[in-house]
Amino acid sequence: MDTVKSRMHWAVAALAAGMTLAAGSAGAHTTILSQATESVTDDNALKIGHGCTTTDGSRIPVVAESVVFPTSAPTIATSDGSLVTDLSQVIEQGTFAGLARAIQNRSVFRSQQVKADTLGNSIGFSGTQGALNIDTPGRIPFQFTSPKFVATSCAKRVLVQIAIADVCIFGSGVTDSVKAGKVNLWIPDNGSQYAVLGKAQNIDGIGAPATLTINRNVTANPLPASCGAGIDVTITPSAADITANLPIPGVWP
Amino acid sequence: MKGEPLTRALRQTLLLLVVAGAGEASAHTQDGSLGDAPESTDYYQVTCSDDGSGPPASLVAQVQNRGPAAASTVSVVVHRGIAATSTSDSTGGDISVSPLVYVNGGDGVYNVFVSKAGGGALNYTLTYHCMTGANGGGLHTGTIIVFRQNQ
Numbered sequence: 001m002d003t004v005k006s007r008m009h010w011a012v013a014a015l016a017a018g019m020t021l022a023a024g025s026a027g028a029h030t031t032i033l034s035q036a037t038e039s040v041t042d043d044n045a046l047k048i049g050h051g052c053t054t055t056d057g058s059r060i061p062v063v064a065e066s067v068v069f070p071t072s073a074p075t076i077a078t079s080d081g082s083l084v085t086d087l088s089q090v091i092e093q094g095t096f097a098g099l100a101r102a103i104q105n106r107s108v109f110r111s112q113q114v115k116a117d118t119l120g121n122s123i124g125f126s127g128t129q130g131a132l133n134i135d136t137p138g139r140i141p142f143q144f145t146s147p148k149f150v151a152t153s154c155a156k157r158v159l160v161q162i163a164i165a166d167v168c169i170f171g172s173g174v175t176d177s178v179k180a181g182k183v184n185l186w187i188p189d190n191g192s193q194y195a196v197l198g199k200a201q202n203i204d205g206i207g208a209p210a211t212l213t214i215n216r217n218v219t220a221n222p223l224p225a226s227c228g229a230g231i232d233v234t235i236t237p238s239a240a241d242i243t244a245n246l247p248i249p250g251v252w253p
Numbered sequence: 254m255k256g257e258p259l260t261r262a263l264r265q266t267l268l269l270l271v272v273a274g275a276g277e278a279s280a281h282t283q284d285g286s287l288g289d290a291p292e293s294t295d296y297y298q299v300t301c302s303d304d305g306s307g308p309p310a311s312l313v314a315q316v317q318n319r320g321p322a323a324a325s326t327v328s329v330v331v332h333r334g335i336a337a338t339s340t341s342d343s344t345g346g347d348i349s350v351s352p353l354v355y356v357n358g359g360d361g362v363y364n365v366f367v368s369k370a371g372g373g374a375l376n377y378t379l380t381y382h383c384m385t386g387a388n389g390g391g392l393h394t395g396t397i398i399v400f401r402q403n404q
Contacts, residue, residue, distance in 0.1 A: 039360040041304040041395035092362040093300060098399035119400035145302050145397050148361035220308075220360075 029205065030164050030186045033139065035213040038221060041145040043103065046210065048138035052168035053204075054181030060168040062132040062184075064252055065109065065140065068124040068163040068245045070237035071097045071117065075190070079232040082154070090155050090233050091147035097121040103141040108132050115245055126248045149216045156216050156223060156230025161209040163187040163242045165194070167252050177253030178203060186210050192242035209236070281396055283379040284319075287327070288404055291372045296402035297365040301358075301383035304395030312363045313355045313389035315380040320346030324375035330366045333358030345375060355389040365398075 028049030036042065046067065052060040074096075076084045088094030102112055102125035109127025117123050125142065132138045149155055164186040171177030178185070178197040185198045189207035198206045216223070216230070223230045247253060287293040301309035316329040324345030331338050333356050340351040356363060367379055381398065385391035 039302045039308070041302045041397070093298060093399070095399070098298075098397060099300070101397075119403055121399050145300055145395060147300070148302075 028137075029208055029210070030166055030184070031210050032162070032212045035215060036144055036146040037215050038146050038217040039148050041143065044142055044144050044212070046140040046142070046164065048108070048132060048140065048166060050137070050184075051132055051134050051166070052181050052184055058181070059134045060181060061130075061134050062108070062138065062166045062168055063130050064126065064128045064167040064170075064248060065130070066124070066126045066165040066167070066246050066248050066252065067140075067142075068115065068237055068242060069096045069100050070161060070163075070235050070241065071095055071121075071123045072241040072244070073238045074241070075236040075238060077234045077236070079234075082231065084233060087235065088150070090150055090153050090158060092150055093147045096147070096160065096235070097123055099145045099147060100124070101143045102127075103143055105141050108138040108140060113248065124245060126251075128248060128251050144212070146214050149221055151221060152224060153233075154223060154227035154231050155233045156218070156227075157232045158214040158216075159232055159234040160212040160214065161188055161234065161236045162212060163192075163237050163246055164205075164210055165246055165252070166205075167248075170252060174253045180204075187242055187246070188236050190236065190239050190242075192239040192246070194242060194246055195239070281380065281382050281398075283381070283398055284376070285367060285379060285403075286374060286376045287367065287369050289372060289374050290404070291369070293369065293374075293404040294402065295367040295400075295404060297367075297379070297381075298399045298401055299363045299365055299381050299383070300395075300397050300399070301360050301363065302395035302397075303360065306392045306394040307385035309360045309383040309385060309394050310387050310391065311355045311357045311384050311389055313353055313382050313384060314365060315340060315351050315353045316342055316367060317350040317378040317380075318342040318345040319376040319378060321373075321375065322346040324373055325369045325371035327367065327369045327375060327377045329379060330368070331356045332364045332366075333361065342377075350380075353389065355384075357387045 031047045033045040051062045098121040109130035111129045113126045115124035166184040169182040184204040186205040188209050189195050314331045318327040326343040328341040336356045338354045340354040342351040383394050383396040
């Protein structure tokens with residue numbers, strides 16, 4: 001009986017350990033440090049939870065990161081299924097271009113670059129020449145100016161999905177770069193070349209982009225009475241936006 | 254003699270403060286140019302938000318015509334909601350600037366248009382600041398600019 005009890009004890013312990021590891025892995029995505037409030041400019045940060053793991057189990061540090069905010073024909077979805085055809089129906093700015101800016105910091109990456117649209121507005125940023133200790137999480141600071149919600153909109157929260165590539169090993173070309181152990185891709189699963197290639201390679205993060213939550217200031221800008229409790233509006237970068245802007249020119253992929 | 258290093262440190266600190274102050278001020282000026290066509294217009298959106306200094310109440314703006322000397326009058330129009338204002342600098346290439354104007358529009362997006370009175374390319378500097386008080390008063394608060402049209 002003692003042997004049976006002992007085996008059961010070890011089985012339960014192993015199951016618990018497995019669940020703990022699974023929970024730890026699930027919680028180690030690259031995410032956003034803080035939620036934001038409408039019409040407030042504040043410092044925030046990306047939280048890098050871990051580096052890459054190769055097929056043989058080796059852990060590799062993140063050496064570069066690319067970050068893209070949804071600015072070029074983003075997808076707009078609502079929690080109640082109502083149709084929003086243009087971002088200007090939700091936020092006065094009508095775009096997220098220019099609202100996020102990298103803060104100079106060399107904690108993880110020694111070199112920083114700004115991504116800009118054709119008019120020079122910031123649409124994302126990248127860091128290179130880095131090395132994130134495999135045993136410690138990283139923080140990549142940025143400044144975000146939260147947009148003003150359109151007064152007549154029913155949006156109570158805007159959820160901004162951000163496409164992020166955490167690069168651990170540089171490859172030659174896209175196909176060689178998007179492989180397990182070389183990169184983690186915290187991006188939507190919406191048909192970009194990185195999502196397609198990454199999904200086939202079982203890359204960590206496909207379909208799990210970092211999400212910045214912007215809360216409406218219902219005191220200063222109350223919901224219209226007809227809106228009830230309000231809705232969530234989710235903004236996702238388009239596949240074309242990710243394909244065009246996720247690369248770090250001259251560096252990756 | 255013992256006081257000398259302290260004096261040097263103080264000088265360096267003051268220099269740093271001056272440099273930091275200059276950087277902050279230049280962060281809210283936008284150098285731009287308008288093309289040859291008389292109807293050339295640059296369109297910006299300035300977002301006023303609370304950066305910790307307080308909720309915005311107004312946006313102040315000013316423009317400088319940086320020439321050439323024969324350039325036509327350059328103007329800036331600021332608009333938010335049902336309020337709008339404008340200011341102009343008629344002389345190109347000198348140090349004069351247009352009068353400072355403001356729109357009391359609270360937080361959110363202000364549309365800012367820079368245009369000119371006639372043909373010929375010119376350069377300009379747009380100055381813009383979100384303020385916590387009405388009529389451009391109070392403290393400087395969160396201010397960012399986004400380019401929407403460059404002509």
